[in-house]
Every structure is written in C-alpha cells, then in structure tokens.
Amino acid sequence: MSGMLRLEGLRKSYRGKGALRGLDLDVADNEIFALLGPTGAGKSSTLLASAGLIDLDAGRVHLAGRDVTDADPASRDVSIVFEGFNLLPVLDVKDNIAFALRSPAYREDDGEIARRVGRTAELLRISHLLDRDVGTLSGGERQRVAIARALVRRPKLFLLDEPLSALDLKLREGLRAELRDIHRRDRSTMLYATHDYHGAIAIADRIGIIDGGVVQQSGTIEEIFSLPANVLVGKLVGSPAMAFFDAAIADGHVAIKGSAQRMPVAGFGEVARAGGEGLVYGVWPEDIEITAAGTPGANAGSVYALDNRGFERAVQVETAAGSFRKVVPHTTSLKQGDACGFVLPATGGFLFDRATGRRLSQQDGSPA
C-alpha cells in the first residue's frame, strides 16, 4: 500500500509500565486517520513516537517509505499540534504562524513566508487576527493559530493530538469542518488522536481503535461495525456502545441468562457448534427491539435510566444477563423503573470469548 506512516511493533514503557505494547498502525497517503481511544490508551505516545519526540524501547517508524526510527524530529517533515498548544506570548499571531518557516530547517524568504502565512490564515479564518498579540485571543482563536502554525509548513504528515477537546461544541464542530476542508484542498495526511467517538467518525476516512497501548482494530467505521475485532472495540465505538450479554451454548443454540430466546447456533460458526460456556454475545443496540413488558416472545428487562438527548432519549435497560443502552425516540412512553421487554435480532449478533475478548464468530456462519 502507499503508506504515509507505518508503525511496527512500537513499545514504550515509563517506569516499567507499558504505554505502547507492540503497537502497529498504517496510515495511507492523503487520508485523515482518527486514533480513537480512552485517556491513557497510548494516543499521545503514538503521535510523539511518530514525530520522533520520544525514544522507543522497540519497534520501527516508517514515514513515506523511509525508516525514520533513528532520524531526528526536524528531518521527519511532520507537524504536531497538542491540546492547549503553547503559543509564543511575546510574538503576535503572524509571527507565531511564521515561526517554523524562519527556523534554520525551513528557512524561507520573506515574500514566501508572508504568502504562506496569509493563505493559512485565510484557511483557518484568522486573517483579521494576524496583528494581534496572542495574549488577547480567545481559546478557540488560540487553537486556530496553533493549527495554522503547524499547517503552514505543509508537512508530509500532520499529527493532531486532541486539538479540539478544549473547545466548546460549536467551535469544535466548526473547526472540524474546516480541518476537513483544508485536507480536501491540500490533500495532506492527518493522524488525529481523540477520545471523542462522534468527533472521530465525523472527521476521519478510517479510524483505529486504540486501548492498552495496542491498536485493536483499524478500518472504516462501517468495517468495524460489521466485524468488531473484540469486546474492547465494541465498548469504544457506537453511540451507545455495543450491548453485551453473558452467553452460553445450550441445546445447540446460543442462550443468554434469563432469556427464553434462542439464537440459532448454525449461524454462529464452528466455535459455537462446539458448544461451551464463558461466551459473550454482543449486538449493536440499533438491532435490539425494546417492547412493552410481557410482549410474547420478548425477554424481560427493566428501565434503569432514561437520559434526555433532545429529540431522543437514551434508555438503559437492565436484564438478567447484563445491561445495555439504546437510543429511542423522545416520544417513548418508557419511564425509569418500568418493566419492559427486549428482543434480540435473529442475525447480526457476534460471539466473543469472555476470557480473551476476541470475536469467535459472526452470524453469517463463518468462524472469525
């Protein structure tokens, strides 16, 4: 593949604790790739390693086909933007943006610097701020300047570490759209780290789910939905996340505790046919139907919580085999504490091994 960034087996420990534990990642040329994972997953370490800003214990970093593992940061042609990026307070906005272009590594002539600063400022809608001191800017304006400062170099690879997390929702959405627009015009390659699921799928062509210092799965969100690699992935994508139920194979069927519903084993592949305990059945909440209590054929549950999401409600249903959350219309008659029913889909569920979390099968019958 025409890879822009290829990370192979990255390992990094801090005082004996693994931040990166054999991390592999491929980012293609010209794509926006979101690295999605919770705090502590290893996102920042991955970006720092790509930029050459931390020493790795093991692994290789390839940039545009070149092994840069031992190359110093300045020679890598990447830019990195951090959350709450510190601008240089003694310089005005335009000199902050121009800073890197004036460094010995990028030495450009004044005319070219002015042209590039002007164009980048236009892209980020900060042209009117160029003569301002950075101390007088709002948080959102500052973050735009920080992004402009990294972008103006037109690096091969643009690393963004939660660049929008500190901004309010409206600013975040606006700046995200602008980043996509800049990407469309420049065809730059962006690696965008975030803990925000909605933000990740809104901006990215492909996403990588990171947890425990390992990329658990990479792909388009559709690919990940259709074949989640393991339980961790199911917990980190979707809104709400995947619903999980303790499951076993009984009488040649998949059964979940407290439910009379039996999912046909034939649909769950070899692993399920072999029978067994210690299984987890996972299904996207969109595929679960919530019914009135006592509906024939439905399993029993109860409404534990109901969150208002404006036009929607997120309902949390308790069951004998685990709880799940699902979005329902705001017109729902469900109330907290109510008994309710739920029906699992005949197809579209996944079986996972509880001990390892790995997906064992998919419902079309093929083993994982």
Ligand code: ADP
């Ligand atoms: P993320 O950006 O996904 O929150 P990080 O890459 O920052 O994750 O951190 C991964 C793990 O490594 C965390 O457990 C974090 O506490 C630890 N870590 C990161 N940087 C350092 C450091 N400089 N010193 C000690 N521990 C660190």
Ligand code: MG
């Ligand atoms: Mg981080």
